Amino acid sequence: MAGLLVNRILRSVPLVLLITLGVYGLVFLIPGDPAATLAGDNPTPEQIAHIRQSLGLDRPAVEQYLGWLLDAVRGQLGQSLYTGADVTGMILDRFGVTAWLSVLAVLVAVVIGIPAGVLAAAARGSWIDRAITVAVTAGIAIPGFWLGLMLIIVFALQAGVFPAGGYTPISEDFGEWLLHVTLPAVTLAAAPAAELARHTRSAMLGVLEQDYIRSARAKGVAEWAVLIRHGLKNAAGPVITVLSFQAALLLGGSVIVEQIFGMPGLGSLAIQAVHDKDLPVLQGVVLVAALIVMIINLLTDLAYGFLNPKVRAV
Amino acid sequence: MITNGSRVEQPAMNETSAPVLAVEDLTVEVPVDRIWRPVVEQVSFSVRKGETLGLVGESGSGKTMTSLAVMGLLSRNSARIAHGSIRLTGQELVGAGRRQLDQLRGDRIAMIFQEPMTSLNPSMKIGEQIVEAVRRHRPVSRAEARRRAVEVLDLVGVPSAASRVNSYPHEFSGGMRQRAMIAMSLACDPDVLIADEPTTALDVTIQAQILDLLRQMRDELGLALLFITHSMGVVADICDRVAVMYHGQVVEQADADDLFERPRHPYTEGLLRAMPTLVVREGRLPLIPGRPPQATMRPTGCAFSPRCPYRIAACTEVPPALFSTGDTGVTRCIRPGLPLQGAT
Numbered sequence: 001m002a003g004l005l006v007n008r009i010l011r012s013v014p015l016v017l018l019i020t021l022g023v024y025g026l027v028f029l030i031p032g033d034p035a036a037t038l039a040g041d042n043p044t045p046e047q048i049a050h051i052r053q054s055l056g057l058d059r060p061a062v063e064q065y066l067g068w069l070l071d072a073v074r075g076q077l078g079q080s081l082y083t084g085a086d087v088t089g090m091i092l093d094r095f096g097v098t099a100w101l102s103v104l105a106v107l108v109a110v111v112i113g114i115p116a117g118v119l120a121a122a123a124r125g126s127w128i129d130r131a132i133t134v135a136v137t138a139g140i141a142i143p144g145f146w147l148g149l150m151l152i153i154v155f156a157l158q159a160g161v162f163p164a165g166g167y168t169p170i171s172e173d174f175g176e177w178l179l180h181v182t183l184p185a186v187t188l189a190a191a192p193a194a195e196l197a198r199h200t201r202s203a204m205l206g207v208l209e210q211d212y213i214r215s216a217r218a219k220g221v222a223e224w225a226v227l228i229r230h231g232l233k234n235a236a237g238p239v240i241t242v243l244s245f246q247a248a249l250l251l252g253g254s255v256i257v258e259q260i261f262g263m264p265g266l267g268s269l270a271i272q273a274v275h276d277k278d279l280p281v282l283q284g285v286v287l288v289a290a291l292i293v294m295i296i297n298l299l300t301d302l303a304y305g306f307l308n309p310k311v312r313a314v
Numbered sequence: 315m316i317t318n319g320s321r322v323e324q325p326a327m328n329e330t331s332a333p334v335l336a337v338e339d340l341t342v343e344v345p346v347d348r349i350w351r352p353v354v355e356q357v358s359f360s361v362r363k364g365e366t367l368g369l370v371g372e373s374g375s376g377k378t379m380t381s382l383a384v385m386g387l388l389s390r391n392s393a394r395i396a397h398g399s400i401r402l403t404g405q406e407l408v409g410a411g412r413r414q415l416d417q418l419r420g421d422r423i424a425m426i427f428q429e430p431m432t433s434l435n436p437s438m439k440i441g442e443q444i445v446e447a448v449r450r451h452r453p454v455s456r457a458e459a460r461r462r463a464v465e466v467l468d469l470v471g472v473p474s475a476a477s478r479v480n481s482y483p484h485e486f487s488g489g490m491r492q493r494a495m496i497a498m499s500l501a502c503d504p505d506v507l508i509a510d511e512p513t514t515a516l517d518v519t520i521q522a523q524i525l526d527l528l529r530q531m532r533d534e535l536g537l538a539l540l541f542i543t544h545s546m547g548v549v550a551d552i553c554d555r556v557a558v559m560y561h562g563q564v565v566e567q568a569d570a571d572d573l574f575e576r577p578r579h580p581y582t583e584g585l586l587r588a589m590p591t592l593v594v595r596e597g598r599l600p601l602i603p604g605r606p607p608q609a610t611m612r613p614t615g616c617a618f619s620p621r622c623p624y625r626i627a628a629c630t631e632v633p634p635a636l637f638s639t640g641d642t643g644v645t646r647c648i649r650p651g652l653p654l655q656g657a658t
């Protein structure tokens with residue numbers, strides 16, 4: 001297992017380098033003279049020169065990249081062009097918001113989606129199965145921003161159960177935090193929960209046809225244990241693939257959800273950075289997001305190894 | 315090695331003791347275009363302690379359906395027991411709830427299957443799968459259940475069982491997996507073991523070993539063994555009594571020796587003539603010409619009549635009833651007196 005972990009980490013080194021290249025390459029996507037563009041409307045020549053120098057645009061491209069990479073490895077992502085604040089600090093300030101929101105959303109998606117899929121497969125063809133299929137279709141089809149607005153209207157504005165927006169850090173007041181993140185998390189979780197339910201159902205249907213399921217029943221194993229211990233465990237491969245894909249997608253979804261609910265997370269930081277043409281901030285956020293996706297993939301590989309004795313043996 | 319004579323003679327009391335498993339008038343139906351049609355019809359048989367009943371017939375004759383019905387393993391939407399009775403040491407299983415069945419399955423009655431390669435859970439250690447069965451039915455600790463797992467693996471001849479409990483199924487060969495299945499089925503010391511073509515998927519030499527093992531287990535543990543096969547050769551090897559199935563019905567039932575010596579149904583004669591040893595002796599392949607009717611179709615007369623060399627006009631008019639032949643035999647043929655040719 002430890003060997004598998006080291007193996008996968010080493011294998012991901014080239015990918016990390018590729019990602020950093022892509023992130024740094026953002027600067028070259030800016031048309032014309034990046035320094036002049038980033039300096040905003042009617043810049044003075046001094047401002048342009050300052051930006052050029054602080055971004056290192058006056059040096060050869062390779063040197064620029066390596067300099068940026070070395071700084072990034074040391075945790076230094078530069079200063080905001082707009083406020084001059086330290087980018088690493090800005091990201092750390094907001095990381096918690098997005099991380100907690102995403103973790104909660106993934107939990108909600110798992111807790112709803114997987115049991116729903118198992119239930120639908122176990123009750124194949126029944127009204128339960130059909131009801132779940134309808135809910136899945138709705139969950140996939142409904143756009144996140146619309147769902148978010150509806151939840152705000154119903155549960156915040158009309159029922160007044162939850163606040164309509166804003167954020168309280170989890171370290172400050174857990175109850176307040178939970179109230180603030182519930183609607184965003186549900187909004188964010190709807191689509192992944194539906195996808196999880198759909199794929200869990202189809203994976204389970206395949207597994208429940210297998211001979212070893214009949215063997216389990218033949219030795220008197222209770223139906224719930226047949227479904228979970230013998231069914232779900234063998235259906236877990238495709239379910240985890242979908243989960244990791246959905247978790248990565250969820251990062252993108254959080255940009256919109258943070259915007260709707262006015263949450264000070266990485267997503268709103270990214271939007272603000274695009275708005276302000278604040279390149280170092282944008283690079284920092286994209287780099288962090290890419291690293292998170294990589295870590296999700298790493299965890300996925302480990303989960304495969306944990307579940308499948310044949311992979312583990314390799 | 316197959317040693318035909320190794321069978322321990324059962325004490326005389328078994329001849330008169332009540333059957334452990336008694337199936338009566340069992341009819342199983344499957345839905346065809348939303349209409350339930352029988353694929354197993356009016357099947358009756360019983361098995362006593364220490365006895366082996368062979369259920370023999372061509373592929374598609376309803377053997378697996380019959381055994382799944384006995385185990386309560388028919389899947390709800392695709393098959394149902396239309397009527398009949400299945401009694402396990404007197405207890406009625408038809409109509410029993412899932413809870414009640416779960417208490418009996420793996421404990422009093424167990425089953426092994428045709429495909430050892432796919433019948434074990436690939437993501438669970440062999441030992442764990444046996445432990446699961448033991449702990450389901452016995453209030454023992456994990457450690458105790460593990461000891462039992464090693465014990466039964468050892469009993470069925472898995473070498474170095476103490477370390478092999480920790481193996482996954484993919485680390486076992488087909489023959490070893492079938493041994494593991496047998497170990498799992500015997501873990502709680504059941505009264506009845508159903509073996510559905512347990513050697514069909516295995517190499518010939520392994521087949522013989524598994525047959526030997528089952529015979530040995532039956533004798534040592536006093537199992538009532540319901541042995542399903544399509545091969546008369548295997549029947550000759552292990553069975554005390556034989557029920558021949560054709561098109562979902564038992565067409566002949568008799569003591570094995572009687573049946574081989576003097577079959578009472580033309581289909582049985584056909585099966586005996588198709589035995590490999592006879593093929594060698596006679597230098598030709600005396601397969602029964604033709605095919606059985608589709609499982610869900612009911613012919614007006616005897617289902618075997620289209621293929622029967624002894625057919626008379628009456629055969630195609632009404633379905634034949636069961637005729638008693640001698641002490642314990644029955645045949646579903648309106649000409650029970652035919653001088654049919656046996657295998658010995």
Ligand SMILES: Nc1ncnc2c1ncn2[C@@H]1O[C@H](COP(=O)(O)OP(=O)(O)O)[C@@H](O)[C@H]1O
Nearest residue numbers: 344353372373374375376377378379380392609
């Ligand atoms: N759901 C079903 N619908 C229609 N026919 C079925 C269904 N299930 C099984 N059968 C038929 O029932 C017959 C008996 O099958 P089976 O018990 O598996 O035979 P055996 O084990 O003797 O080879 C077969 O002809 C099969 O085609």
Ligand SMILES: [Mg+2]
Nearest residue numbers: 377378379511
């Ligand atoms: Mg079969």
